[in-house]
Amino acid sequence: MHYLQPRSLADAASSTEYLASAARAIDEMRSCGDRGEAAQLLGDAAARLGAEVALMMSVMQETESQLAHHLVLACDPTWCFEYERVCQAHADRWLEYALSHTEPIRASELSTDGAPDVLSELAARFGFCSTVIVPIPACRRASPRGMLCLGSSRQGYFEGDGFMAFRVVARAVAMELHEWWISRLGRELIQNASLGEADLTLLGFEYNGYGTKEISRRLGLRSAQIDFRFSRISKKLGVPGRAAAARLAAAYGLL
Amino acid sequence: MSKPQGITRTSADGLVAYTIAPAEGGVHVERVRHVSTARYLLSARFHDEASFTRWCRADGLRLEYPFLLLEVERNGRALFAA
Numbered sequence: 001m002h003y004l005q006p007r008s009l010a011d012a013a014s015s016t017e018y019l020a021s022a023a024r025a026i027d028e029m030r031s032c033g034d035r036g037e038a039a040q041l042l043g044d045a046a047a048r049l050g051a052e053v054a055l056m057m058s059v060m061q062e063t064e065s066q067l068a069h070h071l072v073l074a075c076d077p078t079w080c081f082e083y084e085r086v087c088q089a090h091a092d093r094w095l096e097y098a099l100s101h102t103e104p105i106r107a108s109e110l111s112t113d114g115a116p117d118v119l120s121e122l123a124a125r126f127g128f129c130s131t132v133i134v135p136i137p138a139c140r141r142a143s144p145r146g147m148l149c150l151g152s153s154r155q156g157y158f159e160g161d162g163f164m165a166f167r168v169v170a171r172a173v174a175m176e177l178h179e180w181w182i183s184r185l186g187r188e189l190i191q192n193a194s195l196g197e198a199d200l201t202l203l204g205f206e207y208n209g210y211g212t213k214e215i216s217r218r219l220g221l222r223s224a225q226i227d228f229r230f231s232r233i234s235k236k237l238g239v240p241g242r243a244a245a246a247r248l249a250a251a252y253g254l255l
Numbered sequence: 256m257s258k259p260q261g262i263t264r265t266s267a268d269g270l271v272a273y274t275i276a277p278a279e280g281g282v283h284v285e286r287v288r289h290v291s292t293a294r295y296l297l298s299a300r301f302h303d304e305a306s307f308t309r310w311c312r313a314d315g316l317r318l319e320y321p322f323l324l325l326e327v328e329r330n331g332r333a334l335f336a337a
Contacts, residue, residue: 036261036276036283039300068294077284077299077306078313084295085315 005052009152012050013162013169021048022169026176035184043074045173049166051150053127055079056177057095058136060144060251063244072181075151079126086122093119098135098147104167106158107131107149123151130157132167134174142250144182148174179253186252193236195249202229204255207246262330266320273327275334282307282334288316304335 006012015021025045032041038056046054053075062068071080087095093110107120108130123131128151136146150170152158158166189195205215216223230242237245249255261276261283274285281302288295301307311317311328 035298036278036285038298039283040279043300062294065292066294067292068296070296071298073297073299077297077301077310080286080297080299081313081315 006050008160008162009050009157009166010160010162013165018165019169022173024048025173029176029180032180033184035181035188038072038181038184039074041180042072042177045177046074046150049150049170049173050152050162051132052153053151054149056136056146056148056174056181057098058144058146058178058181059095059099060182061142062248062251063239064247070146070181070185075128076126079123082122082126086118093117094131094133094149095147098133099145101135102137104132104134104170106163107133108159127151127153129153129155130159132158132163132170134167134170136174136178139175139179140250140253142247143253144178144251146178148177182253186254189237189249189252190254193233193238195233195236195254199229199233199236200249200254202226202233203242203246203249206230206242207250207255261334264323264326264330266323271316271320271323273323275327275331277334277337282331284310284331286314301331304332307331307335 012018022045025041025048028044029041042054042056046052055075056072058070060068060070073080093112094107097105097110107123107128110133120128120131128149131149131151134148134150136148138145148170202215205218210218212223212226216226219226230245234241234245237248239245239248246255261274263272263274265272270289272287276283278300281300283298283300284307286297299310301310308328311324311331314324317324
C-alpha cells in the first residue's frame with residue numbers, strides 16, 4: 001500500500017483522519033497472523049503516522065546467558081549491516097536511550113557529549129535524516145523492551161508543529177506493534193516446543209517461586225511427576241533447567 | 256501458523272540461518288546470527304530482486320559463509336522469478 005508523504009508533520013497530524021488511520025493500522029496488524037508480515041505492517045504504520053522509514057528493535061533476555069535482539073526493518077535493509085558495524089565500534093545511543101526512558105525523543109535532542117554523532121550520520125544515509133525514537137518499555141517483569149524509530153528523509157521534519165500529536169499516536173502504535181511481534185514469537189515457541197496449557201501452568205508456578213512440594217500439593221500430583229514434567233519441558237525448550245524454562249516463557253509473554 | 260513459511264538455510268556450524276519466504280509484493284527474509292551470548296534476528300521485506308541481491312552481496316557474513324550466501328541469493332532470486 002502506498003501513502004502520499006505529507007507536506008509536513010503538522011499537515012499529517014492535524015488531519016481529522018490521523019488517529020483513525022493509526023487505529024486502522026493496529027486493526028490490520030491484529031488480524032495478521034504471519035510474522036513474515038512484520039516489515040510490511042511496520043512500514044504501513046509508519047506511513048500512516050507521516051513517517052517514511054522505520055525500524056523496530058526488541059531486546060529480550062531469553063536465558064540467563066543469552067540476550068536476543070530482534071530488528072524489523074521498513075527501510076533499506078542494507079542498513080542493518082552498517083548499523084551492526086557502527087554499533088560494534090560505538091555505543092547505540094538510540095537503544096541506550098530507549099532502554100532507560102519511556103518518553104519519545106527526537107534523535108537531534110540526544111546529547112553526544114561532544115563526540116561525533118556517527119549513528120545519526122549513518123542513519124541519514126538510509127532515510128533517517130530526521131528521527132524520533134519511541135521507547136517500548138517492558139509491560140511485565142522480564143518481558144522484552146525495545147524501541148520504534150521513525151524517520152523522514154527531510155531534515156527537521158519532526159521538529160515542527162504536530163510533534164505532540166505524533167508522539168502520542170506513535171507511542172500507542174509502538175506498544176501495539178511490539179506486543180504483536182512478541183505474541184507471534186510466543187505462539188511460535190509454543191508450537192515448536194509442543195507446549196500445552198498444563199506446561200504453561202507449571203512454568204507459571206516456577207516463575208512465581210513455587211517449589212515442587214507446593215506445586216504438587218496444588219495440582220494434586222506426586223513430586224516426582226512434577227520434576228519429570230519440568231525436565232521434559234526444559235528439554236523441549238532446549239534450556240538447562242526449569243528456572244531457565246520459566247524465564248524463557250516469561251520473556252515471550254507466555255506467563 | 257505464525258512462523259514465515261519458506262526455505263531455511265543454516266550454516267554448517269549452526270551459527271547463522273536465513274529464511275526466505277514469498278510475501279505479498281515481494282520476498283520476506285529473516286536472518287538469525289548467534290554471537291557468543293547474543294542472538295540477532297533481522298526481519299525485512301524486499302520488493303524487488305535488485306534490492307535483495309544488493310543486500311545479499313552487502314552482507315559481511317559473505318566472507319565467512321560464501322556458499323551459504325550464494326545459496327540464499329539463488330533461492331531468493333528464484334522466488335522473485337516464480
